[in-house]
Amino acid sequence: MIDKLYTYLQYPFVQRALIVGVLIALCSSLLGVTLVLKRFSFIGDGLSHVAFGAMCVATVVGVSNNMLIILPVTILSAIFLLRGGKHVKIKGDAAIAMISVASMAFGYLIMTVCSTSSNLTGDVCTTLFGSMTILTLRVRSVWICFILSILVITVFILFYNKIFAVTFDEDFAVSAGTNADRYNLLLAVVIAVIIVLAMNLCGSLLVSALIIFPALSAMRIFHSFKSVTIFSAVLSVICAFSGMIISILTGTPVGSTIVAVDTGAFLICYLIGLIVRRD
Amino acid sequence: MPLLQAEDLILGYNSHVIVDRLNFKVEKGDYLCIVGNNGSGKTTLMRTILGLQDPLGGKILFGDGLKKNEIGYLPQQNEIQKDFPASVEEIVLSGCQGRCGLRPFYSSAEKALARENMTKMGIEHLSKKSFFRISGGQKQRVLLARALCATRKVLLLDEPVSGLDPQGTSEMYELIDSLRKEGVTILMISHDIDAALTYSSHILHIGAEVFFGTKDEYLKSRAGKKFLLSKDEEDQ
Numbered sequence: 352m353i354d355k356l357y358t359y360l361q362y363p364f365v366q367r368a369l370i371v372g373v374l375i376a377l378c379s380s381l382l383g384v385t386l387v388l389k390r391f392s393f394i395g396d397g398l399s400h401v402a403f404g405a406m407c408v409a410t411v412v413g414v415s416n417n418m419l420i421i422l423p424v425t426i427l428s429a430i431f432l433l434r435g436g437k438h439v440k441i442k443g444d445a446a447i448a449m450i451s452v453a454s455m456a457f458g459y460l461i462m463t464v465c466s467t468s469s470n471l472t473g474d475v476c477t478t479l480f481g482s483m484t485i486l487t488l489r490v491r492s493v494w495i496c497f498i499l500s501i502l503v504i505t506v507f508i509l510f511y512n513k514i515f516a517v518t519f520d521e522d523f524a525v526s527a528g529t530n531a532d533r534y535n536l537l538l539a540v541v542i543a544v545i546i547v548l549a550m551n552l553c554g555s556l557l558v559s560a561l562i563i564f565p566a567l568s569a570m571r572i573f574h575s576f577k578s579v580t581i582f583s584a585v586l587s588v589i590c591a592f593s594g595m596i597i598s599i600l601t602g603t604p605v606g607s608t609i610v611a612v613d614t615g616a617f618l619i620c621y622l623i624g625l626i627v628r629r630d
Numbered sequence: 631m632p633l634l635q636a637e638d639l640i641l642g643y644n645s646h647v648i649v650d651r652l653n654f655k656v657e658k659g660d661y662l663c664i665v666g667n668n669g670s671g672k673t674t675l676m677r678t679i680l681g682l683q684d685p686l687g688g689k690i691l692f693g694d695g696l697k698k699n700e701i702g703y704l705p706q707q708n709e710i711q712k713d714f715p716a717s718v719e720e721i722v723l724s725g726c727q728g729r730c731g732l733r734p735f736y737s738s739a740e741k742a743l744a745r746e747n748m749t750k751m752g753i754e755h756l757s758k759k760s761f762f763r764i765s766g767g768q769k770q771r772v773l774l775a776r777a778l779c780a781t782r783k784v785l786l787l788d789e790p791v792s793g794l795d796p797q798g799t800s801e802m803y804e805l806i807d808s809l810r811k812e813g814v815t816i817l818m819i820s821h822d823i824d825a826a827l828t829y830s831s832h833i834l835h836i837g838a839e840v841f842f843g844t845k846d847e848y849l850k851s852r853a854g855k856k857f858l859l860s861k862d863e864e865d866q
Contacts, residue, residue, distance in 0.1 A: 388714055509734040516727040519714055520705065526680040527728030527780040528699030574760030575717035 352600055359599050367493050369595055372552055374500035376561065376591030376609070379549045380583045381507045382542055383566025384576065385518045394432055395559035397447035398546045401428040403555040404454030406478050411465040418495055422547050429543035433535055481554030481606025492551055499548055503541055510537065515576050552591070553606025564613040565590070571617075571624030590616050631693030632657050633784060633815055634679070640687035641674045647686060648674055654834050654842040656784075658694060661816045663826035663833050665857065670837035672819050676788055679817070696784065699728055701817075702777030704787040707769065712762060718772050719757040722748055725779025740779075747775040751805070767798035774805070785809065787818040791825070803829060823861050 359365050386392055405424035409417040432447055462475060507514070516524045517534045525531045549558045565583035573579045594609030601608075632655040641649040648671035656662055666672050677683045679690060681698055692698055702725075725747075726740040736744075748754040751771040756764055761772065770790060777785055790806065791799040799822075807829055810816050820826050826833060827845060835841040839853040848854040 384715065388710055512724070512727060512730070512735065515716070515720065516724040519711065519716055519721065519724060520708070522677075522680070522682055522705055523703050523776070523780075524724075524727060525682055526699065526701060526703040526786075527725065529727050570713075570715050574715050574763065575758070576715055576720050577717075579715040 356596065356600060364493075365599075369592070371493050371496045371500070372591050372595050372605075372609075373588050374504075375496060375548050375552045376587040377584055378500050378503040378507075379545050379558075379561040380565035380587030381504070381580065382514075382538070382545060383562050383564075383583055384570070384579055385514060385538065386542065387563055387566050387570070388518055391433070392559065392563050393444060393447050394429070395542065395546060395562045397432065397451035398425055398429055398543060399550060399555040399558035400451035401425055401454045402547055402550050402558075403478055404458035406550075406555070407458035407462040410474065411461050416492075416495075418492065418547065421550075422544070425547050426540050426543040429539040429546075430536060433539040433542075477554065478550075479554050479556045480604060481550075481552060481557060482604070496548055496551055499544055503544055503548070506537070506541055510534065511580075514538065519576075553609055557606045557610050560610040560613055561587070561591075564610070564617050568613075568617045568620035571620040572627065586616055586620075587613075633660075633692070633694045633696045634817075635691040635693065636688065637691060638688035639675075639678070639685050639690065641671050641678055642686050643674070645686070649836055649840075651688065652836065652840065656815060656817065656832075658815055659810070659813060661810050661829060661831045662818070663830040664817065664819045665821075665823055665826055665833060665835050666837040672836065673788070675836065676786060676819055679786060700781040700783050702781040702783075702785045704770070704773050704777050704785065704790055706788050706792060707773075714761060716761050717757065718748070718753060718759050718761060718764070719744070721761055721772055722757075722775045722779060725776035728780050744775075744779055747778045750778070751775040765798075766793050767795075767801060770794065770798075770802055771805070778809075782814060784815045784817065787816065789819055789821065791820075791822060799825075823858065 386395055402421050402425045405421040406417060408424075409420040412420070414420055428450060432450070459475065463471065513529065513534050516529060517531050517538075521531050545562065546558055549561045553561055565587035566579065568586055569579040569583035573582050590612040591609050594612040595605060597603065597612070598605045598608040634656040636652050636654050639649070639652040640647055641652065648669075652675070654662075664672055664675065674683070678685050680701060680703055723736055723741065723744045726736055726743065729740070730736065745754065745757075748757055751774055753768060753771050753775060756768060756772075761769065764772070774785075774790075785806075787806065791802050794802060803825055806816060806818070810829075818826075818830070827849070830845055832844055833841065833848040833854070835848065835853050835857060837853075839856070841848060841851050841853040843851070849858075
């Protein structure tokens, strides 16, 4: 078994996939706390469905790089849901549900009507649940993922204090002169980028797990924003890495293995939280 | 020029008017209590003063060197904050955010200011504690320290004693009073008419009848007498 792992790790594309997987896991954990606490966990889910629809369109249209269509569509939807959602008549949850199921339906419809692929079910399944093995992550998207991850991490660090202020108490932040709308917009864009990134790793149906599990786990044990953020990032990286290794060794699908490990980690944190709270 | 002056202010949502043509002014060092029944527009007035929503008509003028974002706000606690993982220190420091502009991190002067305000509010021993693990009175002190990080000029307090026990309530009022003695102008929204009459210098009563003036004038006014009477009946 160790030999098998060793052989795999010799390949440069496996190494690259591991690095990118770890980076994506790191990014996706960063905004988890904000999403969970702004009661936006559902948005992650909704957006990933939008991304699925966009992916189907991209596949049918046959653009050279799927990201060119998926990224802008998801960003626009995120802006619409996070900002516009407040002002329109259809309220938050309903708007998300509507957009997400509609894009799923249209995506699959377009795929079945227009696709020329011989393995339609396989394509759809990969989009929904992620690649079967880490070996099928494509090199070109590896580079894009790498760059976007670094970008997300940089933005998060630079705007960390502002994200905290706007998440904790938007009214106070606005009254003290912070332009909350601007940062909500920024959040929307970053969330969209993270979703699209994470979709590469674990498919559109499992994306929100990657975003909310580390934050929820960390919140069981830690109680300051900084410690929760750091712990969820570390936990997410550990879970993603071990998930990928397990996937290589046992031949299980990458995405669901990572999410399974995340779930296990949550249970452990939950128990630790119960014990610590007793004191 | 007063610090804050409302001119023919019309408040409401969409086109529904709640308060029509409100006029009042706040001078430096005043302690203004805003009273009135539920639904009379107290919260709307507060949000308008803070710039969180626009008035339907009229305007609020800022003077005497006061800028729009120099009103420290003590909100009622919202739903999000009940389980938000944040330490006392992080929250107080976030009061300095308004002056950061695009600068990403807090300066050491801002950190010192946050520490100073925590000491002033008597919560420095809680600085590493989690916000949702401390008592209601302590939470209010934390939010007050945060507001003081944002400004030293005017504080706008929204029901600062709601949910506090009698001891916490009187401690909170003493704390606010001591800030006022240091020269901080206080605007307070309150249900507690007794406290309003004990501590405030001016009263703004909004609702079916509108009154603005000093505390003594209020006691003699029709709006004041009626309101006090109705409150007495409620208590019995």
